[in-house]
Amino acid sequence: MISRNRRLRTNDSIRSLVRETSLTTNDLVLPMFVTEGDNKKEAISSMPGVFRQSLDLTVKTVKENYDLGIKAINLYMKVSENLKDNTGKEAWNPNGLMQTAIKAIKDAVPGIIIMPDVALDPYSIYGHDGIIKNGKIDNDSTVEALVKMGVSLAEAGADILAPSDMMDGRVLAMREGLEESGFTDVGILSYAAKYASAFYGPFRSALDSAPVDNQDIPADKKSYQMDFHNSREAIDEALKDVDEGADIIMIKPGMPYLDIVSKIRELITQPIAVYQVSGEYAMLKAAVQNGWLDNDKVLIESLTSFKRAGADMIFTYAAPEVAKLLNR
Ligand SMILES: NCC(=O)CCC(=O)O
Ligand SMILES: [Mg+2]
Numbered sequence: 648m649i650s651r652n653r654r655l656r657t658n659d660s661i662r663s664l665v666r667e668t669s670l671t672t673n674d675l676v677l678p679m680f681v682t683e684g685d686n687k688k689e690a691i692s693s694m695p696g697v698f699r700q701s702l703d704l705t706v707k708t709v710k711e712n713y714d715l716g717i718k719a720i721n722l723y724m725k726v727s728e729n730l731k732d733n734t735g736k737e738a739w740n741p742n743g744l745m746q747t748a749i750k751a752i753k754d755a756v757p758g759i760i761i762m763p764d765v766a767l768d769p770y771s772i773y774g775h776d777g778i779i780k781n782g783k784i785d786n787d788s789t790v791e792a793l794v795k796m797g798v799s800l801a802e803a804g805a806d807i808l809a810p811s812d813m814m815d816g817r818v819l820a821m822r823e824g825l826e827e828s829g830f831t832d833v834g835i836l837s838y839a840a841k842y843a844s845a846f847y848g849p850f851r852s853a854l855d856s857a858p859v860d861n862q863d864i865p866a867d868k869k870s871y872q873m874d875f876h877n878s879r880e881a882i883d884e885a886l887k888d889v890d891e892g893a894d895i896i897m898i899k900p901g902m903p904y905l906d907i908v909s910k911i912r913e914l915i916t917q918p919i920a921v922y923q924v925s926g927e928y929a930m931l932k933a934a935v936q937n938g939w940l941d942n943d944k945v946l947i948e949s950l951t952s953f954k955r956a957g958a959d960m961i962f963t964y965a966a967p968e969v970a971k972l973l974n975r
Pocket of ligand 2: 813814815816839884887888
């Protein structure tokens with residue numbers, strides 16, 4: 648034998664020398680759930696270690712995580728039922744929870760990159776990302792609403808808008824809305840390939856935002872989120888969003904969709920984000936709680952696999968504990 652691959656695996660030093668990818672705190676984006684009120688910290692049972700917090704505690708958590716090296720957060724609001732309707736208009740209330748949260752966090756931690764979620768589902772009585780017309784999710788009126796939401800979040804101080812709704816044409820409309828309002832430096836991270844996935848279950852219970860059971864409206868999000876049987880369609884979605892002005896492209900969920908990450912990596916030059924979604928997080932944590940998997944090892948391995956597939960940044964609920972592991 649001339650070639651022995653094991654030579655370069657002999658010890659830790661040689662392995663680190665030939666390492667092709669590595670995970671650092673620079674890669675991490677922390678998704679956070681904010682709820683109304685003061686001094687509130689509510690556990691989310693299907694997401695061990697993740698909490699819905701009122702804004703005062705959220706600001707503290709952001710500060711702690713910034714000091715650990717986490718430079719970006721992705722925000723989700725849980726608003727009360729009486730603020731929800733079919734238009735989602737609470738989403739662009741200048742004094743709404745999201746707008747207030749962005750201002751308070753920026754004041755306390757000016758260096759943090761705030762990437763608010765842009766979608767109507769937390770504000771929709773139907774739990775859909777769009778406005779319902781004649782029993783269907785109406786694309787174009789939803790896009791108009793999303794532009795209003797996006798501009799209002801930019802006014803509050805958002806750095807990068809993160810539209811997760813999967814309506815067609817919303818990236819271009821949002822880019823134009825931002826330009827016209829003078830927010831030329833506010834970026835767009837588009838959820839370009841977001842699949843209709845069963846892995847979002849724990850997230851929807853965290854925000855109480857699942858599509859409601861009502862025979863007059865669609866029971867699922869399959870008319871706008873992607874069919875998980877497809878991959879060419881994901882490429883088309885990503886290329887379109889790049890053409891429409893997206894600065895960063897998101898692929899979601901993560902672990903079951905690494906083939907998509909790898910394909911899109913070959914085709915675009917823009918940074919790619921991947922989301923380790925609530926169901927992936929829940930799955931790992933459940934096995935850890937049973938003593939079946941080693942927490943630290945599976946977290947690092949699963950997140951590193953996103954980097955290997957081609958991701959530049961990773962949205963993960965485990966960001967705080969992973970940052971601590973990486974800082975050791
Ligand atoms: N825009 C956020 C989601 O759709 C769900 C994420 C998750 O399941 O973690
Ligand atoms: Mg699209």
